[in-house]
Amino acid sequence: MVRKNRFAFFNGKIVPIEDAKVGIMTSAFNYGTGIFEGIRGYWNGEEEQLYVFRLREHFERFLRNCRVLLIELPYTVEELCEATLELLQREGFRTDVYIRPLAYKSGEEIGVRLHDLESQCTIFALPFGEYDKPGGARVMISSWRRMDDNAIPPRSKIIGAYVNSALAKTEAHLHGFDDALMLCQDGHVSEGSAANLFIVRDGTLITPPVTQEILEGITRATILQLAEDLGIETLERPIDRSELYVADEAFLCGTAVGLVPIIEVDHRQVGDGAPGPISTQLKKLYQAVVRGKELRYRRWCTPVYRAAVPSGTIP
Numbered sequence: 001m002v003r004k005n006r007f008a009f010f011n012g013k014i015v016p017i018e019d020a021k022v023g024i025m026t027s028a029f030n031y032g033t034g035i036f037e038g039i040r041g042y043w044n045g046e047e048e049q050l051y052v053f054r055l056r057e058h059f060e061r062f063l064r065n066c067r068v069l070l071i072e073l074p075y076t077v078e079e080l081c082e083a084t085l086e087l088l089q090r091e092g093f094r095t096d097v098y099i100r101p102l103a104y105k106s107g108e109e110i111g112v113r114l115h116d117l118e119s120q121c122t123i124f125a126l127p128f129g130e131y132d133k134p135g136g137a138r139v140m141i142s143s144w145r146r147m148d149d150n151a152i153p154p155r156s157k158i159i160g161a162y163v164n165s166a167l168a169k170t171e172a173h174l175h176g177f178d179d180a181l182m183l184c185q186d187g188h189v190s191e192g193s194a195a196n197l198f199i200v201r202d203g204t205l206i207t208p209p210v211t212q213e214i215l216e217g218i219t220r221a222t223i224l225q226l227a228e229d230l231g232i233e234t235l236e237r238p239i240d241r242s243e244l245y246v247a248d249e250a251f252l253c254g255t256a257v258g259l260v261p262i263i264e265v266d267h268r269q270v271g272d273g274a275p276g277p278i279s280t281q282l283k284k285l286y287q288a289v290v291r292g293k294e295l296r297y298r299r300w301c302t303p304v305y306r307a308a309v310p311s312g313t314i315p
């Protein structure tokens with residue numbers, strides 16, 4: 001049986017999960033005024049080691065995003081990384097995990113605002129296996145538009161903004177699809193409900209630019225780097241809806257889902273209706289990289305257990 005999580009980082013220390021509670025008057029609970037992150041740890045059985053993928057980059061984004069909601073945390077990126085590693089060590093996980101940091105307006109007052117309210121930060125982690133969509137995902141274009149940067153900035157991973165994603169995801173689910181793709185206010189394709197989008201046209205890997213109402217995904221940046229290193233041409237430019245129907249390949253990518261080939265959009269087959277060669281090659285490499293199995297990218301993998309790895313196995 002998979003063991004549940006027992007601890008949380010809460011108000012500056014690691015406490016039993018039952019003690020990490022917020023009151024019903026908390027501003028963030030009433031108004032969605034918080035920032036969150038999603039980070040993954042991958043168990044490497046051969047090395048008996050848990051590797052956290054791009055830990056630092058996630059907390060850099062977290063603290064940058066806090067600026068948007070005027071959340072001031074008394075922690076540096078290094079301190080948040082350390083707190084996460086300590087939490088994982090206390091949990092003692094020997095499995096893949098998902099880590100959820102939250103920074104939120106913790107003041108217990110009625111009144112929608114960002115100013116003159118205290119902020120808090122919490123982190124919890126739980127066992128989380130690989131998201132698997134064997135054969136690829138079938139998606140639809142959502143009738144819900146991605147919210148505009150001048151309404152709720154999608155790049156900031158604001159808690160309340162995820163109502164937009166939830167509406168799209170559930171609409172897709174109720175229509176029998178695996179996920180939704182969302183259009184920006186200008187009609188170009190933005191991203192999935194919780195993942196960035198890539199398409200392949202004539203051997204070029206294309207993804208919408210960061211100004212197209214997307215989360216500036218860490219997996220997206222990773223895929224762009226891996227593709228470049230594999231000699232695959234990459235391009236960041238707006239994508240039309242109908243390009244999805246004529247693309248050779250398409251895939252979603254994100255921390256939670258990894259890389260998921262899209263085989264159908266709006267009942268139109270993508271390519272020949274099976275994961276294409278570029279998606280398959282990148283997915284295989286990504287899965288090895290996150291587990292610390294590609295020495296070239298080992299700098300992205302932070303080991304949790306300092307003493308567990310047999311000596312001589314790490315370069």
Ligand SMILES: Cc1ncc(COP(=O)(O)O)c(C=O)c1O
Pocket residue numbers: 038165191192193194195196214215216217218219220253254255256
């Ligand atoms: C809306 C949205 N887009 C993209 C992503 C992928 O981002 P990342 O690769 O940093 O997890 C996420 C995942 O958290 C997301 O919520």
